[in-house]
Amino acid sequence: MAIRSARSPLKDFPAVGELASLVSPSALQRHAQDLADLALDRTLRLAVTGLRGGGKTVFITAITHHLLLGRELPFLSAVQEERLLGARLMPPRPGDPPPFPFAQGRAALAAAEPSWPAPTERLSALRLQLRFVAKGALRRRLAEHRSLNLEIVDYPGEWLLDLPLLEQSFDEWSAQTLAAAARPPRAALAGDWLSFVAGLDRETPPEPSAVVQAAALYTRYLQRCQAEAGLSRVQPGRFTMPGDLAGSHLLQFCPLPPYELPPGGGRDRFGALMAERYERYRDTVVRSFYRDHFSRFDRQIVLVDLLGALNRGRTCFDDVEAALGTVLRSFRYGPSGLLARLFRPRIEVLLFAASKADHVAPNQHHNLRLLLEQMVSEAAGNARFEGIRPAFVALAALRSTDVVRTEHHGQTLSCVRGALKGENRETVLFPGEIPSELPADADWDEDRFRFRDFAPRRLQLHGADKPQHIRLDQALEVLLGDRLR
Amino acid sequence: MSPRPPLAPFELDPHKVEPGRIVLVEPEPSLPAVVEPAPGPSPRRPWRRLLLLGGAGFLAALLGLEAYDFVVDLYVRSELLGGAFSVLLALAAAGAIGLTASEIASLRRLTKLGDLRASGAHLLTSQVHGQADPLLDRVERIYRDRAELRGPIERFHREASDALNDGERVRLFATTVLAPLDRRAYQAVTTCARDIGALTALSPLGVLDGLIVLGRTLAMLRAIATVYGVRPGAAATTALLRRTVRNIIAAGVGELVSDAAVETLGASLLSFLSTRAGQGVVNGVLAARLGLSAMQLCRPLPFAAGELPSLKQLRKELFEGAGRSLDGAAKR
Numbered sequence: 022m023a024i025r026s027a028r029s030p031l032k033d034f035p036a037v038g039e040l041a042s043l044v045s046p047s048a049l050q051r052h053a054q055d056l057a058d059l060a061l062d063r064t065l066r067l068a069v070t071g072l073r074g075g076g077k078t079v080f081i082t083a084i085t086h087h088l089l090l091g092r093e094l095p096f097l098s099a100v101q102e103e104r105l106l107g108a109r110l111m112p113p114r115p116g117d118p119p120p121f122p123f124a125q126g127r128a129a130l131a132a133a134e135p136s137w138p139a140p141t142e143r144l145s146a147l148r149l150q151l152r153f154v155a156k157g158a159l160r161r162r163l164a165e166h167r168s169l170n171l172e173i174v175d176y177p178g179e180w181l182l183d184l185p186l187l188e189q190s191f192d193e194w195s196a197q198t199l200a201a202a203a204r205p206p207r208a209a210l211a212g213d214w215l216s217f218v219a220g221l222d223r224e225t226p227p228e229p230s231a232v233v234q235a236a237a238l239y240t241r242y243l244q245r246c247q248a249e250a251g252l253s254r255v256q257p258g259r260f261t262m263p264g265d266l267a268g269s270h271l272l273q274f275c276p277l278p279p280y281e282l283p284p285g286g287g288r289d290r291f292g293a294l295m296a297e298r299y300e301r302y303r304d305t306v307v308r309s310f311y312r313d314h315f316s317r318f319d320r321q322i323v324l325v326d327l328l329g330a331l332n333r334g335r336t337c338f339d340d341v342e343a344a345l346g347t348v349l350r351s352f353r354y355g356p357s358g359l360l361a362r363l364f365r366p367r368i369e370v371l372l373f374a375a376s377k378a379d380h381v382a383p384n385q386h387h388n389l390r391l392l393l394e395q396m397v398s399e400a401a402g403n404a405r406f407e408g409i410r411p412a413f414v415a416l417a418a419l420r421s422t423d424v425v426r427t428e429h430h431g432q433t434l435s436c437v438r439g440a441l442k443g444e445n446r447e448t449v450l451f452p453g454e455i456p457s458e459l460p461a462d463a464d465w466d467e468d469r470f471r472f473r474d475f476a477p478r479r480l481q482l483h484g485a486d487k488p489q490h491i492r493l494d495q496a497l498e499v500l501l502g503d504r505l506r
Numbered sequence: 507m508s509p510r511p512p513l514a515p516f517e518l519d520p521h522k523v524e525p526g527r528i529v530l531v532e533p534e535p536s537l538p539a540v541v542e543p544a545p546g547p548s549p550r551r552p553w554r555r556l557l558l559l560g561g562a563g564f565l566a567a568l569l570g571l572e573a574y575d576f577v578v579d580l581y582v583r584s585e586l587l588g589g590a591f592s593v594l595l596a597l598a599a600a601g602a603i604g605l606t607a608s609e610i611a612s613l614r615r616l617t618k619l620g621d622l623r624a625s626g627a628h629l630l631t632s633q634v635h636g637q638a639d640p641l642l643d644r645v646e647r648i649y650r651d652r653a654e655l656r657g658p659i660e661r662f663h664r665e666a667s668d669a670l671n672d673g674e675r676v677r678l679f680a681t682t683v684l685a686p687l688d689r690r691a692y693q694a695v696t697t698c699a700r701d702i703g704a705l706t707a708l709s710p711l712g713v714l715d716g717l718i719v720l721g722r723t724l725a726m727l728r729a730i731a732t733v734y735g736v737r738p739g740a741a742a743t744t745a746l747l748r749r750t751v752r753n754i755i756a757a758g759v760g761e762l763v764s765d766a767a768v769e770t771l772g773a774s775l776l777s778f779l780s781t782r783a784g785q786g787v788v789n790g791v792l793a794a795r796l797g798l799s800a801m802q803l804c805r806p807l808p809f810a811a812g813e814l815p816s817l818k819q820l821r822k823e824l825f826e827g828a829g830r831s832l833d834g835a836a837k838r
Contacts, residue, residue: 492669
């Protein structure tokens with residue numbers, strides 16, 4: 022794998038591609054400013070990574086809210102030592118993606134009837150400037166008040182699954198997708214699309230309607246994989262979450278089975294068109310997404326909805342595990358120095374977080390963390406090999422439950438109390454136990470994992486009498502504590 | 507993990523369950539805190555103890571007998587004189603008993619801190635719930651009356667959510683409530699080290715050096731112990747001094763040697779300029795080392811990794827301070 026990634030196009034220095042965007046004076050100024058900020062260690066680009074439903078948007082909203090408030094973060098040393106002066110949302114610079122809808126997201130969580138944010142449909146960026154008092158007499162003498170620009174990008178989790186495409190040709194991708202579609206539970210959903218594709222006459226010049234039909238059937242298949250089977254690996258991601266590309270030619274293709282040409286010769290014209298469109302999609306949509314937003318990160322948090330994965334059963338759990346494994350191969354890890362930061366940024370801090378920890382009792386958090394460690398062991402091992410030590414945490418960006426204790430047939434059980442999602446009533450739930458190891462086959466067929474989703478508890482804008490999150494501050498300390506010194 | 511089969515999830519309806527069956531837990535169910543046995547008297551030296559106890563008892567008895575004879579003689583001479591002197595004697599005896607009691611109490615406090623620290627060290631990496639609160643409650647009781655700590659203690663209770671495990675609670679308590687104390691103790695250490703450094707550099711006599719170092723060091727130890735709530739008497743201070751020195755030796759001869767090498771190198775560079783200045787630096791750094799060690803011994807919870815300021819950092823500050831005061835002197 023190391024050999025493959027060394028040769029992969031992802032790791033190529035993107036200077037040539039960027040030259041074009043460097044010509045306008047404002048862009049030039051911006052790049053110069055970026056470089057200066059980087060050299061002075063004033064910018065931190067945080068990758069908030071997670072599959073669909075991992076909790077990225079809530080996480081970003083919650084950390085922004087708490088950093089702006091500057092309270093309720095006792096484990097963030099800058100807050101604990103009262104060195105954090107404040108934070109400010111920065112307006113987007115020209116050329117940036119649209120701003121992250123922080124105000125709306127926070128308002129929705131703080132409303133009288135709070136609601137979780139809708140699934141993210143497009144890219145947005147957040148820039149947060151933190152001002153703090155330097156720690157230590159020597160640093161304070163250099164500059165008493167320092168600032169750190171925190172840059173975060175939010176995006177639909179589906180798009181993340183496009184990153185592995187950068188290393189695959191159309192034929193490789195087709196073969197992989199078809200192999201997956203032949204296995205349950207996908208096989209049951211892929212019938213329409215596969216039979217349509219099999220019945221195509223691939224040698225005549227392709228009819229536009231047939232192309233549209235093939236893409237539509239494939240999209241339908243992906244949507245059903247996601248909605249009915251709860252699977253995570255749906256490629257390409259823009260098919261299920263098109264963003265600005267809805268209806269575009271770029272999305273009109275699908276993987277094809279290999280075509281055996283008749284002995285007399287001929288051309289697989291349909292396949293050629295599909296391959297061309299695939300390459301165009303990969304080279305314009307995916308590569309620019311990667312280059313502009315994913316190739317230059319300093320720190321990364323990977324949010325995993327472990328409870329959801331356990332709920333959906335064995336195949337989905339394995340699917341999430343595989344999806345995370347392939348996605349994280351697209352990132353570059355390793356200790357970072359000044360030069361590396363300027364020219365070849367690498368992720369130097371990696372934190373894996375099991376989100377929605379408030380949905381189980383606190384005495385299960387330890388197991389949640391252990392299970393997460395095993396689930397992402399491949400990616401974590403890879404990062405360790407590159408010389409960084411990944412951290413693991415079970416967190417809840419917005420705590421929506423209380424802990425209560427109940428008696429049940431003579432046993433004392435820790436339960437959670439909160440309002441279930443979609444039902445407008447408070448209830449007490451024993452959410453079940455989390456295994457400390459990857460569940461064995463026997464564990465799956467019982468109805469052992471039925472973790473329920475809770476509705477958000479109203480966010481108190483000016484701080485509550487109890488922390489409104491679980492370990493969000495510890496995550497922040499790992500991710501940016503050392504840069505707030 | 508317990509061998510029982512995992513329990514399937516279920517929902518309880520709070521309206522149907524009889525009231526009182528569902529309890530809000532804040533804090534979590536508490537188990538008795540683990541208290542490691544306190545280090546008792548060292549078993550290797552029972553004879554010395556016997557000698558000390560016997561000697562002290564003998565002296566006290568002798569003194570008492572003498573005083574008794576004296577007062578009885580006085581009574582023979584004059585009732586009034588005897589009465590006056592016996593009142594004085596009673597006062598002195600009460601004072602002695604009170605003093606001894608307070609010394610013993612302050613020694614007890616020091617030992618108690620050691621116990622707390624041992625349990626804290628055990629809990630610092632714990633992932634379970636429920637054992638930290640009894641311990642933290644005992645620590646809190648030491649500081650509950652202090653006005654300046656009321657705010658931090660309240661903040662700790664506000665911020666310690668029931669989702670945190672024992673290790674996290676202990677760390678949170680340390681960073682919230684003990685951090686201000688750490689800062690003050692650290693201040694005491696730097697001030698004392700700086701004083702010792704400057705005074706020994708300036709003092710004209712070798713004998714005076716020794717006296718200054720001893721006096722200042724004892725004052726520093728008392729200050730540190732007072733900050734952490736020990737209210738030390740003479741016996742506790744001596745005990746602290748002894749444990750501190752032992753702690754430094756136990757901390758590792760290797761570290762001591764490497765530190766000493768750096769110090770001596772720095773000092774010998776400095777002693778090119780002035781022997782006295784070099785000596786001052788060595789004395790100051792030694793005192794600082796003693797102070798940091800005493801901080802560890804007086805704190806009711808152990809320092810987590812990286813929480814205790816290092817000697818290196820302290821040295822930097824000392825020299826910076828020295829530089830600044832030299833600057834100031836030059837300007838004047």
